[in-house]
Amino acid sequence: MSSQSSLPNMLGPSPTGDIDRPDPASPPKRKREPARMVYPRKRALRAxxxxxxxxxxxxxxxxxxxxxxxxxxxxxIGNTKNDRSTYDSASLEILERLEYAVGLLEASRDTPFTLPVQITSPAELHASPATAQHHTTPRSIAWSDDNAKGDVEILRESLEIAGRTSQVSEDILAWPIFQNRFDRSLTESLMFDRHQRCNKEDISPTVIADAVRTAIPGRGIREEDVPFLINKFLVNVHIKNPIVDSDDIKRKGRMTTEHGFGWDASSCLVGIVCALASISSQFTAEPVIPALVDGPNAITSVTNTPEYSTAESYYVASQKRIGLLEDSIITTQCHFLTGVYEMYSLRPLKAWASFNRACMSLQMCLRGQPRRSKSLERKLYWACLKSECEIRMEIDLPPSGLAKVNYPDAFPSPPATSPVPPGAPHGNLTSSGPSTAFATQHAEPDAELIWCYYVSEIAARKIGNRIMNCFYEQDESTWLTMPLPRMIRIAEELDLQLTQWFANLPEVLSPSSGDHQAHPVKEELKFMLHPRLLDFRERIYRPFLYVCLSHTPSDPIQDNISPYAQRHVQTCTNALLRGTPRHRHHGTWYENRGMFLKSLLLIAAVKSRKVHVADIWRKGVQFCIAGFKFWEEEAPDLQQARFIVETLLADLGRTGSLGLATE
Structure with missing residues (x-):
């Protein structure tokens, strides 16, 4: 029997006896629609x-x-977490694809790209662009692929600065427009050897004593001053790096007042806290102006810090104890606050060593000890990571590896609701110290305000790292090979992220309306956030200035590059016109370095005559020089920076380039 005859006649026999023969009188059958993918539903079988x-x-x-x-x-019904018997095939396929995508993300996170560690001499660290060895990184490969996937690769998140830190202030001196006029190694040697001072006449270093910080006698170490100093620390220093518990440090201070300084971790922590309190002062937004540092009544940062000698005494006492401590959270706090003090006293190399030890100590705690205070760990983690990135943006130093610790929290958690209303005093610290009025006039700041500032700083640091990893993994010669349309696209995306960060600051930290220069923000935390916007925007558009200076004025590329180079010049001018604050804080050395860098960039733009620079730029550079004069007694590298800027200004005056640059 044929297979056809075995089929049942579903329509019944026709009058002619034929099977399924179409009736000519019947209407034509509808055309069958193409088959679509149908996922059969599966009935749940689990009882x-x-x-x-x-x-x-x-x-x-x-x-x-x-x-x-x-x-x-x-x-x-039992544990149904992994039971998929009730899922249809479509859901199962979607889950399978999601699991695959998550697996790829976790694999890329768990196997980060690392650069090979090479031990090189100082001369090799700063080889010329023609002879320097460049590493091929995932981002440098992505620059060659002009597609959305490449953009994501370039803009990807990173907790640390990858590779060698390029384009620090001394790197600008190597730009062709300066014609190797200055030896960058001298400024760097003054950073690495703080017991040298530049002689302006012959540029030869002469040995000076570190006693400059102890020249003015102070109160010295007094246990009865500890409660007052702790309160001063909480108001002046803790607000920017809240890595200690306020109640705990007060309790440790009371113990020290009653029993004296011991050789334990608590005494070490109290000692460095007192050092920071002694060197710090109430915030003032006033910049250093030329009239302040010129003439017979000129003042300096040392004469403006009356208790510097006392601060050094507490600092030395804490350093005698810190080497005896084992890895713990309190040891990490001691190392970190030591680094903060060394930044307050303009010792960046010592600060890097302390921050590095804090990072290493914290890694040991996170890996080897039960986690007791997760909130404190989060704050320490981000404080250490942020401080390490900041210093590596100015000095080419190796990372600690803390960024590779897979820490689960994107930001520190917000503080618990404070029972004390904002603006009310937090606790009562009495003291027979130098000024009991301080404790009553300056209440401990609100914890929510501190947390808002801290989280805003971390968010800005993430954008800053993204900028560094997009444009600064290699030296400036790579900017000339980057596709210009893509450079513009990436720069505008980064600028948008930065603008949104600043526009969406918490209400308590948002800048007041109006001109920032005409109405400077008085509150310290607000004042500290505005430079982040200018510093990172300058870094976004610096490659465009370099490309502009590297091409002739008649080159067609100038039409496309000029608006972005102009944006860079305007950002530098705005930053310089803010001046260098006379207020001492963690970022004082960074501010002076930033002023030096922006002065060099503006002078390069003026000298090139390829970018329009408003005449007010000279006032900004004079503010920069005044800041150097105020702070250079503590930092010889700033004195050398002043000599370089003054020499370049004199060269411009001789060549007649001090006027407006041609448009």
Whole structure:
């Protein structure tokens, strides 16, 4: 029997006896639509535990099946977390694809790209662009692929600065427009050897004593001053790096007042806290102006810090104890605050060593000890990471590896609701110290305000790292090979992120409306955030200035590059016109370095005559020089920076380039 005759006649026999022969009089059949993918639904087959034990059919009703409802017993279907028997094929396929994508992300996170460690001499660290060895990184490969995937690779998140830190202030001196006029190694040697001072006449270093910080006698170490100093620390220093518990440090201070300084970790922590309190002062937004540092009544940062000698005494006492401590959270706090003090006293190399030890100590704590205070760990983690990145943006130093610790929290957690209303005093610290009025006039700041500032700083640092990893993994010669349309696209995206960060600051930190220069923000935390906007925007558009200076004025590329180079010049001018604050804080050395860098960039733009620079730029550079004069007694590298800027200004005056640059 043929297969055709075995088929049933579903329509019944026709009058002619033929099977399924179409009737000519009947209307034509509708055309069959093309088959579409249909996922068959699968009925749930999992019975509850009671029905399985009784071996009866379960109707799978929820929250209780019919049998359990009739018996009035609990209906338990067991662990259904990984049970997919109730999923249809479409859902299963979607889950499979999601699991694959998550696997790729976790694989890329768990196997980060690392650069090979090479031990090189100082001369090799700063080889010329023609001879320097460049590493090929994922981002440098992505620059060659002009597509969305490449953009994502370039802009990807990073907690640390990858590779060698390029384009620090001394790197600008190597730009062709300066014609190797200055030896960058001299400024760097003054950073690495703080007991040298530049002689302006012959540029030869002469040995000076570190006693400059102890020239003015102070109160010295007094246990009865500790409560007052702790309160001063909480107001002046803690607000920017809240890595200690306020109540805990007060308790440790009371113990020290009663029993004196011991050789334990608590005494070490109290000692460095007192050092920071002694060197710090109430915030003032006033910049250093030329009239302040010129003439017979000129003042310097040392004469402006009356308790510098006392601060050094507490600092030395804490350093005698810190080497005896084992890895712990309190040891990490001691190392970190030591680094903060060394930044307050303009010792960046010592600060890097302290921050590095803090990072290493914290890694040991996170890996090897039970986690007791997660909130404190979060703050320490981000404080250490942020401080390390900041210093590596100015000095080419190796990372600690803390960024590779897979820490789960994107930001520190917000503080618990404070029982004390904002603006009310937090606690009562009495003291027989130098000024009991301080404790009553300056209440401990609100914890929520501190947290808002801290999180805003971390968010800005993430954008800053993204900028560094986009444009600064290699030296400036790579900017000339980057596709210009893509450079513009990436720069505008980074600028948008930066603008959104600044526009969406918490209300308590948002800048006041109006001109920032005409109405400077008085509150310290607000004042500290505005330079972040200018510093990172300058870094976004610096490559465009370099490309502009590297091409002739008649080159067609100038039409496309000029608006972005102009944006860079305007950012530098705005930053310089803010001046260098006379207020001492963690970022004082960074501010002076930033002023030096922006002065060099503006002078390069003026000298090139390829970018329009408003005449007010000279006032900004004079503010920069005044800042150097104020702070250079503590930092010889700033004195050398002043000599370089003054020499370049004199050269411009001789060549007649001090006027407006041609448009």
């Amino acid at each position: 509850c535990e009671a029905c399985r034990r009784r071996k009866i059919k379960c109707d799978n009703q929820r929250p209780s099946c019919g049998a359990c409802l009739e018996l009035e017993i609990e209906c338990n």
